[in-house]
Amino acid sequence: MPDPTSLLSQAAARVRDPVSGRSLAEAGLVDGASVEGNVLRVQVRVGPDHDPEARARIAAALGRHLAEAGWSGAVDVDWSEASAPRAPADPGVEPARPIPGVHAVVAVASGKGGVGKSTIAVQLAVGLRDLGLNVGMLDADIYGPSLPTMLGIHTRPEVGSGGKLVPVLARGLACMSIGFLVEEGTPVIWRGPLVMSVVRQFLEEVDWPELDALVVDLPPGTGDAQLTMAQRVPITGAIIVSTPQDVALIDAVRGLKMFERLGVPVWGIVENMAWYELPGGGRDHPFGEAGAQRLAAREGVPLLAQVPLDGRIRAAGDAGDPAGIGDGSAAGAFRALATAVAGRLGR
Ligand SMILES: Nc1ncnc2c1ncn2[C@@H]1O[C@H](COP(=O)(O)OP(=O)(O)OP(=O)(O)O)[C@@H](O)[C@H]1O
Numbered sequence: 001m002p003d004p005t006s007l008l009s010q011a012a013a014r015v016r017d018p019v020s021g022r023s024l025a026e027a028g029l030v031d032g033a034s035v036e037g038n039v040l041r042v043q044v045r046v047g048p049d050h051d052p053e054a055r056a057r058i059a060a061a062l063g064r065h066l067a068e069a070g071w072s073g074a075v076d077v078d079w080s081e082a083s084a085p086r087a088p089a090d091p092g093v094e095p096a097r098p099i100p101g102v103h104a105v106v107a108v109a110s111g112k113g114g115v116g117k118s119t120i121a122v123q124l125a126v127g128l129r130d131l132g133l134n135v136g137m138l139d140a141d142i143y144g145p146s147l148p149t150m151l152g153i154h155t156r157p158e159v160g161s162g163g164k165l166v167p168v169l170a171r172g173l174a175c176m177s178i179g180f181l182v183e184e185g186t187p188v189i190w191r192g193p194l195v196m197s198v199v200r201q202f203l204e205e206v207d208w209p210e211l212d213a214l215v216v217d218l219p220p221g222t223g224d225a226q227l228t229m230a231q232r233v234p235i236t237g238a239i240i241v242s243t244p245q246d247v248a249l250i251d252a253v254r255g256l257k258m259f260e261r262l263g264v265p266v267w268g269i270v271e272n273m274a275w276y277e278l279p280g281g282g283r284d285h286p287f288g289e290a291g292a293q294r295l296a297a298r299e300g301v302p303l304l305a306q307v308p309l310d311g312r313i314r315a316a317g318d319a320g321d322p323a324g325i326g327d328g329s330a331a332g333a334f335r336a337l338a339t340a341v342a343g344r345l346g347r
């Protein structure tokens with residue numbers, strides 16, 4: 001009988017993983033193998049996107065290619081799901097490098113636009129600051145930078161002595177925004193190389209101070225631009241924002257899967273616009289009830305906060321005054337969010 005290890009490596013190079021489109025070998029999905037009698041037992045690592053059909057295809061192809069390579073016994077596949085597969089290293093993309101002086105990067109993301117991602121990112125940054133952490137904010141939303149508005153920033157970063165951009169200090173946060181780099185109202189077509197060069201600028205040409213956390217407002221969606229951004233920024237943990245209705249949740253799941261595929265831990269989901277508090281007491285649920293809560297339970301991800309729909313949140317955002325939300329249940333939800341994230345930061 002030929003050496004099973006070499007047969008397996010031949011077969012793994014030929015079996016295509018239907019999820020990544022690469023061979024099992026390239027995608028690094030074969031975790032190990034053992035021989036028991038005339039059975040070759042192969043451990044294949046699968047992620048959430050490997051549905052039963054994908055697994056069946058892998059198992060069938062493995063059996064076929066192992067037989068072709070000369071294995072005459074049976075083949076059994078064990079699926080290991082302990083950790084999601086890391087994105088196969090894309091030859092064109094260098095791995096994200098840590099930002100000097102920055103302890104952790106917390107990405108706030110959403111599948112769908114307009115769900116309150118920037119609002120949550122700003123409130124999270126302010127909440128972490130209130131817990132005594134040194135916090136920075138990076139507004140990397142190429143489609144609609146809103147940090148300057150939401151924090152009331154009217155100045156632009158200056159170039160420091162080292163030739164690097166110095167973040168603008170606003171409300172105790174070290175801030176950089178893509179809005180500082182592009183003219184307001186100028187349409188910009190964001191192609192991959194352009195996104196890459198802007199990300200590089202943020203990571204290498206900004207003189208970030210010592211930070212416990214850099215909160216990043218990522219562009220909404222899961223397309224190429226978002227993927228480039230998520231691959232380039234050294235994200236420590238991601239937070240997904242969704243409203244409770246199905247159209248937002250479907251996109252939120254895409255966001256979740258994107259981070260899982262990239263090997264970025266998803267720290268939790270924030271349900272925004274979860275309800276509206278009626279003047280006479282009681283709650284109305286204009287966007288549906290507890291959709292993100294159910295999603296979090298289904299995906300096994302913590303629900304970090306439920307933020308009510310509150311006119312003061314909108315007004316505070318427009319006025320560039322995060323504290324303008326008052327001290328009601330919205331403020332309580334944001335405090336809970338900041339406390340949970342600070343726990344993850346170990347700060
Ligand atoms: N819980 C809330 N209650 C009331 N208004 C809210 C709430 N959350 C967000 N808003 C308002 O909704 C609008 C959209 O929010 P925001 O800009 O934060 O969303 P976004 O997901 O970042 O959008 P985009 O995809 O355009 O970047 C803003 O005017 C904001 O003030």
Ligand SMILES: [Mg+2]
Nearest residue numbers: 117118141146
């Ligand atoms: Mg936004």
